[in-house]
Amino acid sequence: MPSLPADDRTDDLAADGAPSPGGPLLDRAIRQVLLVGHTHHDVGYTNSPRLVDDLHAETVRRVLDLCDTNDGDGPDAFRWTFEVVRPVLRFLETAGPADVDRLRRRVAEGRVTVTGGYLNMTQLPGDAELDAAYDALDRLRAAGVPVRTEQHGDVNGIAWGAVDAMRRAGIDRLVMALNPDHGRPPYPQPTGFWWEGPAGGRVFTWLSTHYGVGEEWGIVDGDVEAAEAHVADFVAALGERDDYPYDTAVVHAANDNRWPTALFLEVVRHWNARHPDVPMRTATVDEALDVLRPQAEAADVPVARGEWSDWWAHGHGSTAREVAVYREARSFARAAQTTLGLTRLRGDGSPALADVIGYRRGPVRLRSDAEVARDLDRVDAELLLFAEHTWGSWETYSKPYSSFSHSHWNAKAGFAYGAFDLARDLAVEGLFRVVVSDDPAGARPAGSAERATRVVVVNPTGRARTEPVEVEVHGRARARTVATVPAFGVATVPLPPPPGGSRAAREVACGAYRAVVDPARGGVVSLVHRPTGRELVDDVAGHGLGAVVTETVVPGSEHPMVVRDPKDFHPDFPGPDFDRRHATGDEEPLVTEAGTWARIAWRTTPPGLPTTTTTLTLYRDLDVVDLEVALVKPEVFGPESIHVAFPFRVADPELLLETAGAVYAAETEQLPDTSKDWYSIQHAVGVHRPGEDGGVLWGAVDAPLVQLGGLHTGEWARKLRAPTGYVSSWLMNNLHFTNFQARQEGTRAYRYRFAAVDGPVTRERVRVFGRDLAEPLQARAYDGPVTVDGATGLRVTPADRVLAEVRPLADGSVRVRLRNVAADPVEAEVAWDGPGRVVGAGPVLLGPHGVGDVRLRREG
Incomplete structure (x- = not known):
């Protein structure tokens, strides 16, 4: 195996030829240089994910301190962009009022920007995980921190549905700093275009240079001579492009997991002393797009519609087993949300509790509403951490047998297995609870006293389904049958007899x-x-x-x-x-x-x-x-x-x-x-x-x-x-x-x-x-109590036009999220026909490919 570079940096993006020595840039179209300081957020790569995730949360205080020690509003003031939102959310979990106020004040001053992407994601997440990531922005805005832009680094693609998800989250600008290795950009880097989503909404997309130029050009280390030469060549090359209708050059001061420093401010001071005709200033990514977007509008830049299929997605095939576990985990998570949400609406019954904390057993205790919300959030975080783009360490190939490489992958894979363990446990509890929901006295329907092993099946979706199910029987064999289950319903079918012998x-x-x-x-x-x-x-x-x-x-x-x-x-x-x-x-x-x-x-x-x-x-x-x-x-x-x-x-x-x-x-x-x-x-x-x-x-x-x-x-x-x-x-x-x-x-x-x-x-x-x-039918070979036969009471119409997702929330309500799968608007309705009094049901108008929420709450 050849010796490999110790990071995922791009090749030099400057124009061909030797770096220029400085001096005037003559009459170029570029009138200013904006230097955007940030760190490229890898959950791992340069160090174990177990350490990196915590350290990124600590960068928030570090950035606020650097703002204090490099204060002012001049071109060399310290300005910073948090490339992803997770470290800031984690900071807010433990920060005191004074630190939260410092963050809020620096954002209001334009010294700090927090962008809206949870992490630099692959194309593994589905729409539910994307929504979970964008829903997390509510916590940021509740702290008084606005979000206008999403920044995405390294990954060479992003799902088309993310456009609509961004717009629903109040984000209409996207920065993509693609890695040129193993792929191609859709347009020359840098440039801007409008990316139109399936529903017709658009985000202004800045296709940036790769963030790694910040280190390659000497910027993040304060190598002022090297930085000047490379930036000068970059500016000159932009000035010669007929397809670059902007008067501003945006340069990244970043690299993988760089601890925030103020060294790049020396680059600004040195540049301005040498190139007063094309001044440089620090900027947040919000400020940069505030400059670029109006120029794009004036220039009538292209509108692109369709999937940004990721050249780096082949990496999903390097870990087939763990990706499969991740996909199992999210199926369990969706089932758990539905069954626990339905149980909350119907009211708890008396599920059969186990006396062993066992993988094949039922729950030994029932979670409270607060514990359910907490654990569902934990599953969301583990799923997103696994689907983030960092699959290995920077010595995975150069030292594949090292303890660090193995430890790194153990931590990364642990996100998938952690999500699997918790989501499966929630789904098992949800099944046990929903099949006896609204039965507080423990009453049993006629015939149930026999307690024979049978197959109990739960449909976690809003459409009636007839599908194969397979269950494990007494931990020794597997049985397959076909079940018909109403929307959001429960069905019990006989345990099928063992199949006959095989023939050639x-x-x-x-x-x-x-x-x-x-x-x-x-x-x-x-x-x-x-x-x-x-x-x-x-x-x-x-x-x-x-x-x-x-x-x-x-x-x-x-x-x-x-x-x-x-x-x-x-x-x-x-x-x-x-x-x-x-x-x-x-x-x-x-x-x-x-x-x-x-x-x-x-x-x-x-x-x-x-x-x-x-x-x-x-x-x-x-x-x-x-x-x-x-x-x-x-x-x-x-x-x-x-x-x-x-x-x-x-x-x-x-x-x-x-x-x-x-x-x-x-x-x-x-x-x-x-x-x-x-x-x-x-x-x-x-x-x-x-x-x-x-x-x-x-x-x-x-x-x-x-x-x-x-x-x-x-x-x-x-x-x-x-x-x-x-x-x-x-x-x-x-x-x-x-x-x-x-x-x-x-x-x-x-x-x-x-x-x-x-x-x-x-x-x-x-x-x-x-x-x-x-979201497969959830089935279990079961000899415990079942009191629900058929629909549970939740009804979503028209069932053939919308998809519905149920989730219990921390405030005691249950959210029903509706997705219109068609390009035509539809008036949907959420109704409750079940036991007890449930308020909040009603109609909701969904636009083309639209999404809408209904909040339900059981009263009494």
Whole structure:
């Protein structure tokens, strides 16, 4: 492994040629230089996340002290921008009145700006996590600190739905300081444009230089000569650009986790002594955008609409198992919010408490309202800390075996596992409470005294659903059945008998589908949707559906990333060439049949890996297909990838992808030069040919990365080539040089669900399909009391137009958040038909892709 640089700094962004020695800059269009002091916020990277997160909170007092010792309003006064809001929120939790007043006063003076992004996020968070991050700004504003701008550093993309979420949070300006490694910006850096969200609102977006110039150019260390030379070249280059309609140059005084100092003020003083014709002054990011935005409006800069698909998202595949745990955790969190919220509205009953603090047991005690709110907030924070962009330490690649590298990843992964543990515990408690809610006397309906083990199922969403559920029985076996549950309801179904024995066969037919498996081709070679006669598998791919495909660099490759530096996996160096081979097997598949389902399982061996078991499950009365890949992945260092192939037979498709808060068409609804080699989705993809009925809804439960139309790793394509409906679940890859994990491993079962669609594949259907995967029916094999049968009382209409999320709040109320999934306005209504008196229900008008809240409260 080559020796790597000890950070994620960009290459020098100055103009070509030797640095200029100073002196007048002649008659350039640039009239001033604004120097924005901040630190780039990594939760980790330079030190353990366990330490970094606490130290960032301490930077707030440090900044306030520096404002005091470098006071005034001159060009060299100390001004500072908090790049993200989390450290300031943590500061407010413990700060005394005097320190809070200092912060408020410095913000009012324009000496300090607090921006609105919770952390520098990846594209992993969904709309609920984005909302949790922006909802946290209420605490900041309650302290008298306004927020107008979001700043995002390093990450090369952000979900399209974030635009609407920002606007709802009162933010209409965004700074993106992209890292040029492993990606391309949508426009030349720096520049400005309007980014339009799905609902039509816009944010002014400043596509800045990478923040790392602050260190590379000597600015943060007060190297005045080097800083002068680099800034002079930068200013000169801007003055020569015909596409830069601004008279101001914005320069970052920052780098990764820099402890705030005032050294960069010397750069201002030195520059102004040498270049009075183009003065420099310190500025906050708010002040910088106050200057730039009016000039952008006057210049009529471009309006861009679509997803900012992240070139860095391939890093999600470096830790497949932990990303899957994170996604499980947020599903548990959403279920917990709903069941605990419904219980609060209905009133507590008498749940069966356990006498052991056990993973497979029920709760031993019930949380108070305050404890529920506190623990849900803790889950939100853990989820956001994991989805933040810092995946590894700065020596992950140069010293992959060091204790620091392992400790760093242990801390980072701990955010996912911490969220999982707490969210699952909340969800278990919520299920136990809601199924006996409004039963304070412990009354039991007729027949319940038998207490036989059965399957109790809770629907955490506002639409009636019929879906497969799988439960663990007495800690020894798993049982699968199909349940129909009303919206926000509870259903109890019999525990299914164990399935019969298995038989060797290559074909299975059940319900709407007939499948044929060929292990030599790795998977399903024919999958016919029997109601329509459609063949779903495209045999041109050369391997079957569900096949595991490995991707390794061809032997003897002289690609720069192989022979020189893994950092050269980059648009400037297309490639390398990959050897792609699918898993094969020679054992006969096994078919197992049960009352509600039938499955076929086969074993194959991917090149270089242990044997993999793949299972396809069909249902007698349900038009969906489940596929699970149980993969054993030993730890490997070096570039490789693992895919699970879904070659759907759809020619010239439009591919609709679910991102946070939106669904977009790959290629046609993306910002220029954003990632088309790979995409990070929430859960769902729609595959269809425009203008024709019939397509496929596909979803990944555990793994967010996909490639479309074929495998494109290393093409750095400016245009998506997708001649067929081939969807690849890009499970794992190891194509990094820093920040992400140097090893690739991730032994577990990875789950998928898909369905043939008879009518049109719409954005609304994709959104709902993804939501149902993110919020599955909650099921448990249970022999305790159940007093709720059917609906719980909460009703949201029209159920086919809006998504609803329930959450109990600290003030004792229950929030129902409604999301309009369509481009047309809708009048929704929240109603209560359940026991007790609940106030606050009523109608709410939702604009296109709009979001609205209703607060409910139980009285008496």
